[in-house]
Amino acid sequence: MGRGKFKGKPTGRRQFSTPEEMLAGTSRRPRTFKQEEAEAEDNEKFEEESEEESEEDSDGERRKGTQGIIEIENPNLVKPKNVKAKNVDIEKTTELSRREREEIEKQQAHERYMRLQEQGKTDQAKKDLERLALIRQQRADAAKKREEEKAAKEQKKSEARK
Numbered sequence: 001m002g003r004g005k006f007k008g009k010p011t012g013r014r015q016f017s018t019p020e021e022m023l024a025g026t027s028r029r030p031r032t033f034k035q036e037e038a039e040a041e042d043n044e045k046f047e048e049e050s051e052e053e054s055e056e057d058s059d060g061e062r063r064k065g066t067q068g069i070i071e072i073e074n075p076n077l078v079k080p081k082n083v084k085a086k087n088v089d090i091e092k093t094t095e096l097s098r099r100e101r102e103e104i105e106k107q108q109a110h111e112r113y114m115r116l117q118e119q120g121k122t123d124q125a126k127k128d129l130e131r132l133a134l135i136r137q138q139r140a141d142a143a144k145k146r147e148e149e150k151a152a153k154e155q156k157k158s159e160a161r162k
Contacts (some may be wrong), residue, residue, distance in 0.1 A: 096104070117125045
């Protein structure tokens with residue numbers, strides 16, 4: 001049978017509640033505000049009762065699924081450490097991880113080496129100082145030679161003028 005000019009939506013036709021369904025409360029109409037409010041109050045009462053029971057059973061820790069039934073100690077499971085500000089122990093020192101400890105040791109060793117390097121006590125520093133002294137000596141010799149050559153040129157010029 002034809003539906004007319006316009007096709008209906010592919011999701012289906014509109015459903016209307018009969019007066020009998022509305023009286024029985026099984027209608028497909030959306031709930032009214034009063035019905036939703038009453039249902040929310042019932043849920044709150046139920047949640048309060050279930051919270052009281054769960055607090056008695058488990059010490060504030062809610063478990064999902066079968067975890068509440070079966071107690072398993074997983075050594076690989078890392079439990080979150082949530083510490084409140086008032087419970088923080090200030091004097092307690094935290095142990096560093098291996099990587100952090102090695103990083104700090106590496107930095108301290110480097111600082112120690114640089115201090116010795118500045119004082120000239122390391123092998124590399126000694127070699128550098130010897131090289132530096134040799135270069136200074138070569139430069140001093142070259143400067144002295146240049147001065148002698150310059151003086152010799154000046155003397156030749158002065159003799160040529162006379």
